[in-house]
Amino acid sequence: MSLVWPLLLSCALFGIGLYGVLARRNAILMLIGVELMLNAVNLNLVAFDAWWGDALRSGQSLTLFMIAVAAAEIGLGLAIVLGLFRATGSADVDLAVVDTDEQADGAR
Amino acid sequence: MSMVELTFLMLSGVAVFSALLAVSTTQVVHAALWLVLTLGAIAGCYLLIGAEFIAWVQVLIYIGAVVVLLLFALMLTRAPTGPDSATTTSNRNVAAAVSVLVAGGLAAIMVSGFAGERLAPPRGGVGSAASIGDAIFGTWVLPFEILSLVLLAALVGAIVLTRRGPERDNGAPGDVPERAQH
Numbered sequence: 001m002s003l004v005w006p007l008l009l010s011c012a013l014f015g016i017g018l019y020g021v022l023a024r025r026n027a028i029l030m031l032i033g034v035e036l037m038l039n040a041v042n043l044n045l046v047a048f049d050a051w052w053g054d055a056l057r058s059g060q061s062l063t064l065f066m067i068a069v070a071a072a073e074i075g076l077g078l079a080i081v082l083g084l085f086r087a088t089g090s091a092d093v094d095l096a097v098v099d100t101d102e103q104a105d106g107a108r
Numbered sequence: 109m110s111m112v113e114l115t116f117l118m119l120s121g122v123a124v125f126s127a128l129l130a131v132s133t134t135q136v137v138h139a140a141l142w143l144v145l146t147l148g149a150i151a152g153c154y155l156l157i158g159a160e161f162i163a164w165v166q167v168l169i170y171i172g173a174v175v176v177l178l179l180f181a182l183m184l185t186r187a188p189t190g191p192d193s194a195t196t197t198s199n200r201n202v203a204a205a206v207s208v209l210v211a212g213g214l215a216a217i218m219v220s221g222f223a224g225e226r227l228a229p230p231r232g233g234v235g236s237a238a239s240i241g242d243a244i245f246g247t248w249v250l251p252f253e254i255l256s257l258v259l260l261a262a263l264v265g266a267i268v269l270t271r272r273g274p275e276r277d278n279g280a281p282g283d284v285p286e287r288a289q290h
Contacts, residue, residue: 001113003225006157007218009120013127013146015211020131022203023196028181029136032143035174036127039150042166046159050227053234057243060235063162064244067169068255072262074174078181079269091185094197 006047014040027081027091031074038070112229116156123149134195136188140178147171158230161240 013036020033042063049059085091123146130142147170154163197203233239244252 001110001116001156001227001229003222003227004219005113005116005120006153006227007222008215009123009153011211011214011218012120012124013150014214015207016124016127016131018210019200019203019207022206023200024131025195025197026136028178028185029131029139032130032139032178035143035170036130036146039147039170042162043150043153046154046157046162047227050157050159050230050234051225053228056247057235057240058248060159060162060240061243061248063159064165064240065248065251065255067165068259071169071173072259074177075266076262076269078177079266081181082184083269085185 003047003051006043010040010043010047012040013037013043025092025094027084027093028078030093031077031081034077035070035074038066038073042066112156116153119149119152119156122146123153132196136182137179140175140182143178144171144175147175156230157227157235159235161235161237 017033017036017038017040020036021030022033024030024033045059045063045066049057049063052059081091084093088095126142126145126149130139130146133139133142147166151163151166151171154160154166
């Protein structure tokens with residue numbers, strides 16, 4: 001199999017994920033875009049691992065680490081989204097009011 | 109063109125198509141479900157490349173855990189689930205242009221750098237759980253341990269962020285209803 005096909009697929013997925021992050025209004029749907037970008041990177045790692053074929057399996061091991069980091073990322077990201085929802089009443093990032101430092105201090 | 113290559117291209121088509129729908133559908137729950145199809149197609153691609161263990165981890169963690177977390181959060185934030193519930197921002201044309209430019213640039217780099225390179229057909233046992241386990245618990249054992257600390261920190265952070273402490277509730281009583289009107 002040609003190495004270019006997995007690489008092109010990962011480029012396409014990265015672009016689609018980037019569009020999702022930039023264009024979506026709901027914060028949870030933005031996280032879906034982030035997941036697509038992370039999967040594109042994982043696919044790149046696995047493809048290059050199969051191409052290089054070193055004895056340490058570095059590409060596939062790093063892919064496993066990436067998956068674990070992505071799980072941590074989605075857990076923290078959803079906690080932040082829930083905090084945003086609790087503070088503003090919606091998960092819409094366009095409507096979110098960004099606290100200045102003064103307001104945040106006053107709220108405390 | 110070999111059978112493996114043909115199957116890979118078909119799975120790529122499925123992945124790209126469902127990823128496009130995942131970022132463009134107007135119903136929030138459908139976006140999460142299209143993401144399932146994308147992740148499953150990518151798991152199939154892993155199998156075809158020869159990364160058997162990664163494929164099953166992908167199914168277990170991404171499809172099993174991450175998508176369930178996403179759906180859970182959609183329910184918790186009381187996201188509107190009807191049609192037109194997942195609108196995009198007004199700058200989606202700029203976003204589309206930026207994404208096409210990025211993807212095109214990356215693809216140009218990949219093609220100019222790696223055109224003509226071939227992947228060897230997957231050998232038995234290369235991506236199996238045994239060989240990946242040997243690699244992780246041999247060479248990569250220190251990063252693996254550090255990763256457990258990262259996961260612990262993320263767990264504690266998520267708990268702290270979602271905790272309703274008494275000091276927060278006392279903070280600004282009129283704050284929440286006022287901002288909810290936006």
